[in-house]
Amino acid sequence: MSLEEQVKDLVEEWDEEGLKNLCRLVLDNREASAEELLEIIGNLMKYIGSQFENEDIFLPDLIGAAGVVKIAIDEVLDPAIRASGSEKKTLGKIVIGTVESDVHSIGKDLVSSFLFSNGFDVYNLGVEVTANEFINKAEEVGAKVIGLSSLLTMSMDFQRQVIEELKKRGLRAKYKVIVGGAPTTEEWSEQIGADGWADDAIESVNLVSRLIE
Numbered sequence: 323m324s325l326e327e328q329v330k331d332l333v334e335e336w337d338e339e340g341l342k343n344l345c346r347l348v349l350d351n352r353e354a355s356a357e358e359l360l361e362i363i364g365n366l367m368k369y370i371g372s373q374f375e376n377e378d379i380f381l382p383d384l385i386g387a388a389g390v391v392k393i394a395i396d397e398v399l400d401p402a403i404r405a406s407g408s409e410k411k412t413l414g415k416i417v418i419g420t421v422e423s424d425v426h427s428i429g430k431d432l433v434s435s436f437l438f439s440n441g442f443d444v445y446n447l448g449v450e451v452t453a454n455e456f457i458n459k460a461e462e463v464g465a466k467v468i469g470l471s472s473l474l475t476m477s478m479d480f481q482r483q484v485i486e487e488l489k490k491r492g493l494r495a496k497y498k499v500i501v502g503g504a505p506t507t508e509e510w511s512e513q514i515g516a517d518g519w520a521d522d523a524i525e526s527v528n529l530v531s532r533l534i535e
Contacts, residue, residue, distance in 0.1 A: 325354060329362055333370070336386040338393050345398040356402040357411065360441075363391055363399075367439040371524040384523065385428070388435035395439065412443045414534045417460045418469035419447035420503075421480035426473035429503065429523075433469065436523040437530060453480070453487040460497060467530055470516075472503040481506070482514040498533040502526060 323331075325348065332341040348354050354362075370387050373379045403410045416437055420430050427449050434446045445463055447455060460468050470481040481501050488494040498517040501510070511519035517533055520526040 326362055326366070329359075330366055330369075333363075333366060333387050333390055334383075336390050338390045341390055341394045342398050345394055349398075349402055356399045356406070357408075360395065360399055360410070363395070364440055367391060367436060371436065371527070374522075375524055385432055388432055388439065388523070391439045392435045410443075411441065413441040413531070414467065415443040415445070415463050415465040416467040416469060416530060417445045417447060417456060417463065417465045418471070419451035419456060420449040420471045420473070421477050421484070422450055422452050423480060424472055424474050424477035425449045426471070426503075429473065430469075430471040432523045433471070433502065433520075433526045436527050440527050440531075442530065453484040456484050457487060457491065457493065461493075465497065466534055467498045467500060469526070469530075470499065470501045472501070472506060475505045478503075478505055478510065481516070485515050498530075500526070500529055500533070 328344055329341065332344060345359055348359060349356060367387070370379070370384065374384045400410065418430060418434055420426055431446065434444045438444045445459055445465065447459060456468055456470070459465070468484065470484055472478045472481055485494065485499055488497060488499070500518045500520060501514070501516045502520050506519060508519045518529045520529045
């Protein structure tokens with residue numbers, strides 16, 4: 323069985339310990355570098371994303387796979403890259419969070435995991451994030467994209483407030499702002515002056531890739 327097939331089986335089985343152990347074994351035996359393992363995982367997550375879009379798998383499968391991959395990257399591959407003295411290649415830095423007055427996190431966390439496993443640096447700020455917190459973090463880390471999640475209709479206007487605060491600070495042109503969440507729509511995105519809207523984790527990856535390019 324190839325390395326790609328082993329990784330695929332463990333991710334699809336949601337075998338967190340199995341994937342971490344495989345990555346450690348591969349690194350110890352110098353069968354592949356951490357960067358090569360990241361590429362294998364990234365390609366696998368694109369495949370899993372296409373399966374979800376084709377309705378061959380369902381949301382729990384998507385969440386489970388993303389969670390297993392994120393843990394393996396956080397606990398094994400990222401430390402291995404840092405220890406080697408090299409830097410992980412990144413497609414861009416993204417600050418993401420659920421806006422003020424909203425505590426829902428599952429959708430936002432899934433988007434974060436998919437962006438992360440597809441090669442982006444993701445700074446997940448959690449829930450009830452204020453406009454100032456979004457902007458200050460983006461400034462601190464040099465992000466290119468700010469992602470605003472809202473799962474409650476009553477919290478949607480806080481997405482607008484982040485964009486208005488960027489304008490007040492003279493920073494609007496510096497960042498691509500994307501929005502998402504159950505009550506949001508493409509029309510809402512256009513109404514508040516965002517740069518894009520996505521209705522699921524897969525489309526979020528595609529959207530961010532297009533905006534950064």
